[in-house]
Amino acid sequence: MSQYQLLARRGDVRGRTLVALALSSAALLAVGTACGDSSEASSAQSSTAATTTTSTPPPPPPGPPPVGADALPGLLPSLEELKTIMNNQELVAGPNATGVAEPDPREQVYEPAGCASSFTAGSPSAFNGTGHRGFLGASQAQSPTPSLMLGESVVTFDSPEAAKRALAKYLEQWRRCANTPFTWKFISQGRQAQWTLGEPIDAGGGITSLRNVNPDSPVTVTRAIAAKNNVLVDVQIMGSGLAEQNITIAKRILERIPG
Structure with a gap:
């Protein structure tokens, strides 16, 4: 044509x-x-x-199963790992804890009590009302002179969402207590130590850290918290000359959590 x-x-x-x-x-x-x-x-x-009909995309693969309380010991670094991280071969293992608790008020008191979560790992003020399930805390100290002390905690929740909510509450307390004067009283010894609570800092990898300082001493208390899967990670170190070992320990724990 x-x-x-x-x-x-x-x-x-x-x-x-x-x-x-x-x-x-x-x-x-x-x-x-x-x-x-x-x-x-x-x-x-x-x-x-x-x-022709639009094909339905396949559902996303299921997430990792939640971590049970029986798996918590395997998440914590060994004593030998901590000796290497801290470059201190004089560390010895201390007692473990299976739940959050305030210190015996006949021995030690934190003031203000509502800011204790900035100072010490496993403080009830951070976990009350969060619905946490399993809890495991480990401690180590330099021996014979305890000039270096560590604490690591891993806490399980019913779901990753619940762990994230608990982390958000924890961070809210840290922000609220930043730059607050804090007193650690030793009742039985009649002594006390004054601190200034630090501001939370994004340390990367989902980890938030802070550093508490003592105006009368080179000793500091460093902290690190994070959440992965249904687990909240809580780290505390007290000593002098501390760098970012708290972040290193938190990363080491996070690497062992599936998800």
Whole structure:
């Protein structure tokens, strides 16, 4: 058909008439057949397009199973790991804890008590009302002179969402207590130590840290918290010359939590 259209454009009216008459009935039949095939193909394509449905994407893979209380010991660094991280071979293992608790008020008192979570790991003020389930805390100290003390805690919740909510509450307390004067009283010894609570800092990798300072001593208390899966990680170090070992320990624990 294109060659006839080309001729028609180049000729006059009579030429176009002759061209039209030159089309035989066979050619017309062929054209009609071709047009019919095109129409059917178009109809088939339309039918196919009409019946095509959008495929539903597959559901996301399930997340890791929650960590149970029986798995908590395997999350904590060994004593040998901590000796390497702290570069201190005089560390010895102290007692473990299986729940949050305030110190015996006949022995020690924190003031203000509502800011104890900035100072010490496993403080009830951070976990009350969070619905925490399992708890395991470990401690280490330099021996024979306890000039370096550590504490690491791992706490489980019913779900990752619950752990994130608990972390948010923890961080809210840290922010509220930042730059607050804090007193650690030793009742039985009649002594006390004054501290200034630090401001929380994003340490990367989901970890938040802070540093509490004593204006009368080079000793500091560093902290680190984070949440992964259904576990909240809580680290505390007390000593002089501390760098970012608290963050290193928190990272080491997070690496062992599935998820």
